[in-house]
Every structure is written in C-alpha cells, then in structure tokens.
Amino acid sequence: MKTILHKSETRGHANHGWLDTHHTFSFADYYNPQRVHFGMLRVLNDDRIAPGEGFGKHPHDNMEIITIPLYGDLEHKDSMGNHGVITTGEIQVMSAGTGIFHSEFNKNKNKEVGLLQIWVLPNKKNVTPRYDQITLADIQKPDEFYQILSPNPEDQGVWIYQNAWFHLGDLSEGWKGTYQLKDKKNGVYFFVIEGKVTVAGQELNRRDGLGVSEAESIEITTSAKTKLLVMEVPMQ
Known part of the structure; x- marks a missing residue:
C-alpha cells in the first residue's frame, strides 16, 4: 500500500x-x-x-x-x-x-x-x-458509502467516461468499516468534507486529503461525525 x-x-x-x-x-x-x-x-x-x-x-x-x-x-x-x-x-x-x-x-x-x-x-x-x-436524496444512506458516480450509465448516480467510482459517506462518530475497490488496479483519493477520520492508519481532519494506491481494501474509522468523499480512479 x-x-x-x-x-x-x-x-x-x-x-x-x-x-x-x-x-x-x-x-x-x-x-x-x-x-x-x-x-x-x-x-x-x-x-x-x-x-x-x-x-x-x-x-x-x-x-x-x-x-x-x-x-x-x-x-x-x-x-x-x-x-x-x-x-x-x-x-x-x-x-x-x-x-x-x-x-x-x-x-x-x-x-x-x-x-x-x-x-x-x-x-x-x-x-x-x-x-x-x-x-442524491433517494440514494443517501447513513453510515455506509453510497455511490454517486460510476463508468456505467445504468448504475446509481451520474456517470463519466472513465473507469472511476465516487462514493459519499455520512458517517457517525465511532463508525468502522472498509472501502473495497471496484478495480484493484485503481487508486482511491479520500477527501474529508467535514469531521475527523482515520484512513489506512492516517488521521485526517476537515478538508484533508489522502491518496491510497496498491491496495484492494482500505480500513476507515471515524472519531467524530464525518462526511467523507471517496474517489476511486485509474492511476494510469
């Protein structure tokens, strides 16, 4: 990783x-x-x-x-x-x-x-x-990552011409979970809109960003109510 x-x-x-x-x-x-x-x-x-x-x-x-x-x-x-x-x-x-x-x-x-x-x-x-x-009102789900963008016009959310997936997480304090990559060749960029969260062992605060590559799943734990944007994109 x-x-x-x-x-x-x-x-x-x-x-x-x-x-x-x-x-x-x-x-x-x-x-x-x-x-x-x-x-x-x-x-x-x-x-x-x-x-x-x-x-x-x-x-x-x-x-x-x-x-x-x-x-x-x-x-x-x-x-x-x-x-x-x-x-x-x-x-x-x-x-x-x-x-x-x-x-x-x-x-x-x-x-x-x-x-x-x-x-x-x-x-x-x-x-x-x-x-x-x-x-996004109909697809928002508390305490899980809900997909807002993908490469597929038939999928949930909007779509683009790229092998990319975006998710949002409206996560409560003390939430623990993982992000599982859709494509293991991709990387993931996490951006903290609000809150405080630990991603892949790195503590992040409001408006911090963390790029993670060469991983298939990534551990996430919040220490405050958090809104997290997760952007999975090809690295090349």
Missing part, C-alpha cells in the same frame, strides 16, 4: 474577493510539481463564491467535470442549452468532449455558495458533450 497525504493547510489558495478557493492539485496560478494529479484525478477545488458573483462564460474540452455543492445555490448555463440551479444534496456532471462553454454564478444575492469542483481525465476523447444533474 502506498499513501500520499495532503493536509488542508498545504493546499494552494487564492482569494479574488468574489472567489475564495483552495486547490488540492496544481491549478491556475498555483503550481506544485509534486501535486499535479492523483492518477486520473486532475482537479479538486474547494470554492466559495460571493453573493451574486461567479465564473463568466468560459470553455472546456476533453475533461469530465463534476460539481458537488456543499451549501447555497449555483446557477449553471451552457452552450448545450442547459440552464438550471444546483444546490446542496445534488451533483452535476459534464463531459466536455469536443468542447463546451458554460458559466456558473451564485444564484443568491445575500449569501455565498460553497462547492467542490472536480476534474477527471477521460478515457475517451472528442465525445459529444453531455450534461447531467441528479439529486
């Missing part, structure tokens, strides 16, 4: 006034040659957007883009004709493929929005761009 620890305070940080953002991996003006990616996981940004502010129309291509709101309401528009709002308890995915333009704005004028934006490198290039958005 190999592990790589990224403590919350070691992340890249930028405060643009309207946007306060932390980068687990190299992004924009933050570059760390030791932290460019974890396997096919390329971007993990922890964003806070001021009331009424946001990202104007901008392009993407050949990237799987996953957005998970943590609080507040995020308004989305794109060149595929999609226009809507995503909020806490939902997940959005875009396969940028041959190219899209989109914008993301805080829907509210009186409170900020917090979100995770995650980029995964695809296993298929130049696909027709696609968009999906679902609520």
